[in-house]
Amino acid sequence: MPSATFRTPSVIPGFRLAFGFTIAYLAVIVLIPIAGLYVQTFTLDWAELWRILTDRRLLAALQLSFGLSLLAAAFNVVFGLVVAWVLTRYSFPGRRILDAAIDLPFALPTAVAGIALTAIYAPNGIIGQWLAPYGIRIAYTQAGIFIALVFIGLPFIVRTVQPVLEQLDREVEEASATLGASRLRTIFQVVLPTLAPATITGFALAFARAVGEYGSVIFIAGNLPGKTEILPLLIVIRLEEYNYAGAAAIAAIMLTLSFVILVFVNIVHAWSQRRFGHG
């Protein structure tokens, strides 16, 4: 019986039903559309595919999307940790409201967020007008894209780290202090290592979201080909040209890259859990 090898006896029956459902569901929702994407891509011949993939405009968008997404996720790791720390460790008036506000980037329609950010950072916007005299432009530049990606990624870090922080035993920090460790050392050698697995998960989620983000970015990006044009936008442009195979090819390369990066992040996560997760 092959099923006996991965099926442990349980008080709740229904393994076959549940497993079958899971596979069928994943197939319909995830696997078949993705497979279709690759099938569509390979309707192109190799020379055509190679031409699309080495297109300068695509390469620039690829670099922009993945580079800025990684950067934004990394930025969110640092400041998301600080926000999570403040929200769990201190009680102050308005803490609950601030806590609820963290989820706003989840809830807001991304286009609304994009328009709001553009309005604020445009050269005549609330923040933009103070930066414009110094020649600093945020909206319609890569900096604007970065800000939009940071905005939508923040909740991922905060919400994955927060529960772990709440469970963190204060005694452990006190033990570190009684042993003579300074506050910084306690943070870097005692607190942060315990947060590592959750932080890596949050990083992966924020990154994945940023790579695929469309709505909030296109308004603030300015969308200059080769400069501020993100990958999802390039796909939309190809679709509007009725170039379905071309769009699918870009999507396929994007998907493959994302998959490779997420697998790598998962390996790091598994390692960190082994290394730091003993408890």
Add this chain to the structure above:
Amino acid sequence: MQLDIRDIAKDFGATAALHGVDLTIRSGELIALLGPSGSGKTTLLRIIAGLEFPTRGQVFFGPDDASHRSVQERNVGFVFQHYALFRHMTVYDNIAFGLRVRPSATRPGEAEIRKKVETLLDLVQLPEYGKRFPAQLSGGQRQRIALARALAIEPKVLLLDEPFGALDARVRKDLRRWLRELHDRTGHTTVFVTHDQDEAMELADRVVVMSQGRIEQLGTPDDIYDRPATPFVYDFIGEAFRVPVEVSGGAVLFEGNRLDLPAQGVRDGRATLFVRPENVSLAPPADGLLPAQVEILRRAGARRRAEVALGAGAIRIEADYGAGVEVALKQPVGVAIREAGIFPAA
């Protein structure tokens, strides 16, 4: 290192956790802070460690005023109830932590650290456990590693907060004996907090009984048990039953019967007698004995125990009695109280 605690008070908001506590702990002594929860014992321990700062008062380590020193500067070994081991570090790294975080001028080399850690692992009798993670140890083993980690920094004093609280009864007993032996060998001035009177009595040289932020009594386990200083200590340590009495002209009267007990300087008026079961004798009714009736008989381990209703029957106390004493349920019996504490009625 002698510890002097002078007039330490601590308020948490509007509630006072400690009201002006004075205490001197002699060098090399093993002291128990004993009390119910909320008595301020843990707060006092944390103030000594520097994990908490007092509202008023001073802490002296030997001749030095340590009141304003940070916890890092105090060099105390602190053992937490739930061990507080660093779970992402091996046992070895846990014990070495306190040495590795020293400033480079006083930090020993890795070879020296290795020697020290191995010595400590031997001391806590877990020599082969250096490579394990805390999750792979039992509760008792974790607590011993926590102790080794605290000792690694060569602390001036060793402070333990309910060190055996999270362990099961057998491990607790073994660890208790082991800690006493360890203390006798290493000679650290040691203060531990407990709410378990057996633990305090068995382990400590002197016991500090605390209640509601005050010290009720400070003394050897014998002092505490045999000569409780306050009604609270009588109730909290061992068993005691309250008997309302009248003091008149130096005589102690219960419902008009004169008891053969000194009034111990208690002034005339109403008073309360605290009677321990082992200080009560039962005999056939006779002159000079308190008339009583046997209500319940039971066996408590090695002892025979009788619950008797005194005089008119409203007051019940318990008495231990030997095999030679004839007692029967619902029968009259004579009671003699050989020894008791007496305090003016509140």
